[in-house]
Amino acid sequence: MNAEIAHAEPLYASLPGDIGVSFEFFPPKTEKMAETLWDSVQTLAPLRPEFVSVTYGAGGSTRERTHAAVERIIRETGIPAAAHLTCVDATRDEIDAIAREYWDIGVRHIVALRGDVAEPGAAYAPHPQGYANAAELVAGLKRIAPFEISVGAYPEKHPDSADEVADLDNLKRKVDAGASRAITQFFFEPECFFRFRDKAAAAGIEAEIVPGIMPVMSFASVQRMSGLCGTAIPPWMERLFDGLDERPAARQLVSATVAAELCRRLYAGDVRNFHFYTLNRAELSYAICHLLGRRPSGDPA
Numbered sequence: 160m161n162a163e164i165a166h167a168e169p170l171y172a173s174l175p176g177d178i179g180v181s182f183e184f185f186p187p188k189t190e191k192m193a194e195t196l197w198d199s200v201q202t203l204a205p206l207r208p209e210f211v212s213v214t215y216g217a218g219g220s221t222r223e224r225t226h227a228a229v230e231r232i233i234r235e236t237g238i239p240a241a242a243h244l245t246c247v248d249a250t251r252d253e254i255d256a257i258a259r260e261y262w263d264i265g266v267r268h269i270v271a272l273r274g275d276v277a278e279p280g281a282a283y284a285p286h287p288q289g290y291a292n293a294a295e296l297v298a299g300l301k302r303i304a305p306f307e308i309s310v311g312a313y314p315e316k317h318p319d320s321a322d323e324v325a326d327l328d329n330l331k332r333k334v335d336a337g338a339s340r341a342i343t344q345f346f347f348e349p350e351c352f353f354r355f356r357d358k359a360a361a362a363g364i365e366a367e368i369v370p371g372i373m374p375v376m377s378f379a380s381v382q383r384m385s386g387l388c389g390t391a392i393p394p395w396m397e398r399l400f401d402g403l404d405e406r407p408a409a410r411q412l413v414s415a416t417v418a419a420e421l422c423r424r425l426y427a428g429d430v431r432n433f434h435f436y437t438l439n440r441a442e443l444s445y446a447i448c449h450l451l452g453r454r455p456s457g458d459p460a
Contacts, residue, residue, distance in 0.1 A: 170423055171419075174426065174451055175452055178426070178448075179432040180206060180448055181211060181369075181432070181435070182212075182444060183435065184211060185221070186221045186225045192439070195439055197231075199441035200441075202441035203445060204236055206445070206453055206455060210238070210239040210240065211239075212240070213240065213243060215244060229241075229264075230264050233266065239268060241266070243269075245272045246273050246274055246295070246296050251288060251290055251299060253289075258300055259303060262303070266306075267306060268308070269309075270311075271293055271297050271300060272310070293329075297310065297337050298336040308337055309338065309340050311341065311343075313389070314351045314352055314354070314355035315351060315390055315391060318388065323358065327359060327364070331364050334364055334366045340366055340368070340369055341367070341368045343355070347391070349425050352430075370425055372434065372435050372436065374414050374417075374418040374436075374444065374447065375410070376438055378397075378400040399413060400413065415450075422447060433451075435447070
């Protein structure tokens with residue numbers, strides 16, 4: 160048995176690179192951060208992403224910077240760029256005007272989200288003249304233009320949902336309103352995604368569900384984000400990253416290995432599209448794509 164295992168085909172040897180990838184960025188706050196973002200976009204562009212997306216801050220706080228980043232990506236790279244858009248603190252007329260501006264500059268893809276309020280920990284409340292939720296936002300966007308629309312999904316349930324059934328009902332409403340795919344919140348165990356995918360199918364949700372992959376750049380940051388969105392961190396992962404916060408090069412190697420293994424196991428479960436939360440850093444996402452066989456055009460897989 161040991162000899163059979165030792166001579167088994169390596170984990171990544173047979174991957175043909177038949178995956179689609181997309182990358183998420185956030186709008187930069189400073190000139191230096193803008194340079195980092197642009198370096199990351201240029202590094203990942205040769206991987207021919209299906210699209211890249213740019214987030215929209217809590218309470219719509221990054222509206223202008225999101226618009227500027229999306230416009231530059233479209234103008235200078237030709238990569239399809241998706242703009243995030245939320246319902247928070249804006250009237251329907253204001254959101255509709257933003258959507259029309261996006262269409263006019265060439266944006267054909269919107270990531271439509273309910274969004275979070277700007278004050279941490281505060282409960283969400285819809286604007287009296289706004290869209291009440293993401294399903295209403297999707298329907299409104301479809302009335303404006305034939306946008307391709309992605310929405311969020313939560314394999315471990317949105318923190319504001321009463322239970323899994325209510326959460327799946329909400330996802331189905333978004334899909335029925337016109338969303339073409341759902342991108343999940345990050346998670347760390349493949350079984351979590353597979354269970355969610357099966358439950359979504361049983362609930363009659365036919366849109367593609369794309370796993371959102373979060374490579375660990377700082378374990379403390381991942382712990383903080385996981386607490387906010389209800390993502391479980393397996394005990395083995397905490398042990399694995401223990402002692403690496405002061406060793407960034409070693410942490411990066413471990414992080415790439417962990418995320419690539421997750422993607423490989425998802426691939427074995429027939430997942431062919433992956434969405435990477437880059438945090439505006441390209442190296443980890445690039446390394447993971449390389450292991451999965453996704454190479455720059457012309458490079459052998």
